[in-house]
Amino acid sequence: MLKIKDLSVDFYKGGKRIQALRNVSLNLKRNEILGIVGESGCGKSTLALSVLKLIPEREGKILSGEVLFKEEDLLKLSDERLLEIRGGKISIIFQDPFTSLNPVFRIGKQISESFALHRKEEPFTSRMDEEVIRLLELVKMPRPEDVIWSYPHQLSGGMQQRVMIAMALSSNPEILIADEPTTALDVTVQKEILDLLTELQKKLGLSILLITHDFGIVAQVCQRVLVMYAGIIVEEAFTHEIFRKPLHPYTRGLLESLPSRKGPVSSPRGEKRRLKAIPGQVPDPSNLPSGCKFHPRCPMVIDGCKPEEPVLREIAINHWVRCIRAG
Amino acid sequence: MRDDEIMLSVRNLKKYFPVERGIFRRAVDYIRAVDDISFEIRRGEIFALVGESGCGKTTTAKLIVRLIQPTGGVIFFYDKDISLLGRKDLARKVQIIFQDPFASLNPRLTIGTIVGEAVECRLEATGEKLKHGEIKEKTMELLSRVGLPVNILNEYPHQFSGGQRQRIGIARALAMEPELIVADEPVSSLDISIQAQILNLLLELRDSMGLSYLLIAHDLNIVRYLSDRVAVMYQGKIVEMGSVKKVYDEAEHPYTKRLIEAIPVPEPTAAE
Numbered sequence: 001m002l003k004i005k006d007l008s009v010d011f012y013k014g015g016k017r018i019q020a021l022r023n024v025s026l027n028l029k030r031n032e033i034l035g036i037v038g039e040s041g042c043g044k045s046t047l048a049l050s051v052l053k054l055i056p057e058r059e060g061k062i063l064s065g066e067v068l069f070k071e072e073d074l075l076k077l078s079d080e081r082l083l084e085i086r087g088g089k090i091s092i093i094f095q096d097p098f099t100s101l102n103p104v105f106r107i108g109k110q111i112s113e114s115f116a117l118h119r120k121e122e123p124f125t126s127r128m129d130e131e132v133i134r135l136l137e138l139v140k141m142p143r144p145e146d147v148i149w150s151y152p153h154q155l156s157g158g159m160q161q162r163v164m165i166a167m168a169l170s171s172n173p174e175i176l177i178a179d180e181p182t183t184a185l186d187v188t189v190q191k192e193i194l195d196l197l198t199e200l201q202k203k204l205g206l207s208i209l210l211i212t213h214d215f216g217i218v219a220q221v222c223q224r225v226l227v228m229y230a231g232i233i234v235e236e237a238f239t240h241e242i243f244r245k246p247l248h249p250y251t252r253g254l255l256e257s258l259p260s261r262k263g264p265v266s267s268p269r270g271e272k273r274r275l276k277a278i279p280g281q282v283p284d285p286s287n288l289p290s291g292c293k294f295h296p297r298c299p300m301v302i303d304g305c306k307p308e309e310p311v312l313r314e315i316a317i318n319h320w321v322r323c324i325r326a327g
Numbered sequence: 328m329r330d331d332e333i334m335l336s337v338r339n340l341k342k343y344f345p346v347e348r349g350i351f352r353r354a355v356d357y358i359r360a361v362d363d364i365s366f367e368i369r370r371g372e373i374f375a376l377v378g379e380s381g382c383g384k385t386t387t388a389k390l391i392v393r394l395i396q397p398t399g400g401v402i403f404f405y406d407k408d409i410s411l412l413g414r415k416d417l418a419r420k421v422q423i424i425f426q427d428p429f430a431s432l433n434p435r436l437t438i439g440t441i442v443g444e445a446v447e448c449r450l451e452a453t454g455e456k457l458k459h460g461e462i463k464e465k466t467m468e469l470l471s472r473v474g475l476p477v478n479i480l481n482e483y484p485h486q487f488s489g490g491q492r493q494r495i496g497i498a499r500a501l502a503m504e505p506e507l508i509v510a511d512e513p514v515s516s517l518d519i520s521i522q523a524q525i526l527n528l529l530l531e532l533r534d535s536m537g538l539s540y541l542l543i544a545h546d547l548n549i550v551r552y553l554s555d556r557v558a559v560m561y562q563g564k565i566v567e568m569g570s571v572k573k574v575y576d577e578a579e580h581p582y583t584k585r586l587i588e589a590i591p592v593p594e595p596t597a598a599e
Binding site for chain 1: 380527
């Protein structure tokens with residue numbers, strides 16, 4: 001569906017060059033939910049924005065690479081053609097639904113606007129109202145006839161995110177990019193939204209690129225997952241495979257540092273319980289270490305890790321890892 | 328003091344916020360943020376309050392350190408009613424660390440001042456006299472205790488990452504040599520690889536200094552791992568309370584069940 005090849009993006013901040021993405025390649029397959037996991041600053045949001053050329057030109061620059069959607073390179077398209085695809089064939093939803101909605105317009109008006117734009121129809125007709133209600137029903141909004149007359153602040157976070165999803169679906173997209181869609185929501189609401197996304201994916205045959213920091217979410221909704229660290233992909237595999245056999249020391253460290261639902265519960269007081277933490281901190285993106293970007297924090301580091309960036313190797317079938325010690 | 332002794336006892340605590348209307352700001356209704364809750368924390372225990380946004384857990388934290396005054400109810404620290412204690416006396420016993428390590432440190436003060444002030448405050452309260460050099464020494468000792476380098480006394484908060492700032496906040500709390508630390512979402516703004524470091528630090532400090540914690544959190548996996556007992560809050564009330572094992576494995580209240588079922592478990596279930 002969507003093919004990204006060797007994408008590199010730089011940002012410039014205070015005279016410093018920040019390497020946000022380095023040679024990122026991925027394939028989003030039809031009917032797939034592909035997860036991209038990583039910590040803040042690893043480049044996962046930059047990746048989402050670059051796909052739709054949404055990086056502000058003054059701040060950052062796409063250095064090289066291709067984003068292929070149906071044989072067309074999105075990065076080379078004219079602005080008009082790009083507008084048709086962005087928010088049309090490829091929609092995006094963001095972390096914070098409240099800042100993404102306009103506070104002074106009613107919900108119905110906002111949805112019908114995006115609807116009209118992509119279908120090239122007159123907005124605000126009664127037929128349009130019906131379409132908007134149909135969309136709100138699709139995202140399981142309670143009482144859609146009332147909601148279209150509401151303002152964003154009158155809706156809860158979960159309902160606002162449903163509105164955002166309805167808007168994203170108004171153009172009949174083939175690909176949905178969801179950038180931390182549930183991070184701002186409570187757990188019970190998060191579950192509802194994730195259930196909705198998986199259901200819509202099946203019903204509408206969507207392909208979803210899901211960006212998250214939460215391995216729990218990956219485990220529940222994604223078929224495949226990419227792990228990013230300091231702007232590069234360090235591991236790629238099917239979800240069950242990465243949980244069963246994580247190969248990169250960073251992936252392993254992240255999974256081990258999670259308090260799981262199984263681990264030792266409430267050991268008697270006085271007994272030592274500790275999580276396995278990854279030592280150190282995420283490197284400064286304007287001053288990345290040489291060689292493998294993870295080597296200063298890695299428990300398995302050897303001299304060979306320092307001079308050169310390892311290549312992404314396929315160690316088992318469909319399981320790729322960027323580590324010279326793996327396999 | 329015995330280990331099982333009850334340290335903090337909260338009885339029928341209430342906090343109502345008035346909803347005001349009109350030019351006379353007449354209270355037309357009340358939001359019952361905390362509505363008649365009672366619980367106890369024993370010495371050396373990690374007690375967790377969990378619930379979703381708006382359930383009243385942070386309001387409870389603020390009431391315990393007396394950042395706000397309750398509408399009703401009493402809080403005892405051992406046998407003393409905390410409303411009868413002076414501000415500094417209470418601060419020597421109960422300290423708070425906050426969720427956002429960016430907002431909770433004064434950006435214009437150096438690390439040495441932020442932690443050093445708390446050290447001085449502690450001395451003032453005990454009546455001890457220390458020379459300037461000794462305050463500095465004590466500050467450095469605190470910084471190394473929370474795993475920070477000691478040569479950062481002249482640096483400013485913006486020079487540190489989120490995890491390091493949280494450590495600074497913990498050092499400041501420890502300066503008062505408290506017995507109870509109220510930790511309001513201490514890791515929810517940190518990256519996963521850093522969260523485990525800070526949680527381990529909290530556990531280490533409990534073991535080495537005999538601290539107790541009131542942990543306020545929404546991440547049920549963390550609570551399960553860290554706490555001894557847990558109370559589930561919903562709309563200002565405690566709906567379920569008990570040992571972690573009991574609450575997680577044999578939840579009785581429908582809300583608790585719903586909350587636990589909603590936790591994303593890091594074990595794959597997605598269709599292949």
